[in-house]
Amino acid sequence: MPECWLFVRCGQCERSSEYPLKLMAKRHSPKRKLSEVLAKLVCANCGGRPAKIALKENHLRDGKGKPEGWVVYLS
Numbered sequence: 001m002p003e004c005w006l007f008v009r010c011g012q013c014e015r016s017s018e019y020p021l022k023l024m025a026k027r028h029s030p031k032r033k034l035s036e037v038l039a040k041l042v043c044a045n046c047g048g049r050p051a052k053i054a055l056k057e058n059h060l061r062d063g064k065g066k067p068e069g070w071v072v073y074l075s
């Protein structure tokens with residue numbers, strides 16, 4: 001699996017978070033499918049379900065600068 005970032009935006013409080021996919025793989029069983037992990041994702045702030053999920057090639061630090069690389073929206 002390439003090194004990329006999981007972008008999640010909450011549907012309730014609209015908080016966005018980005019996680020390295022490596023970390024997600026460590027946190028969950030390696031046998032678990034990405035779709036199963038995504039199905040269980042909830043907002044760290046309010047516990048709401050994500051409204052938007054995307055895979056990004058690069059992390060956008062501090063929300064500044066131009067995002068580089070590809071972005072794939074999963075929802």
Ligand SMILES: [Zn+2]
Pocket residue numbers: 010011012013014015043044045046047048
């Ligand atoms: Zn939230």
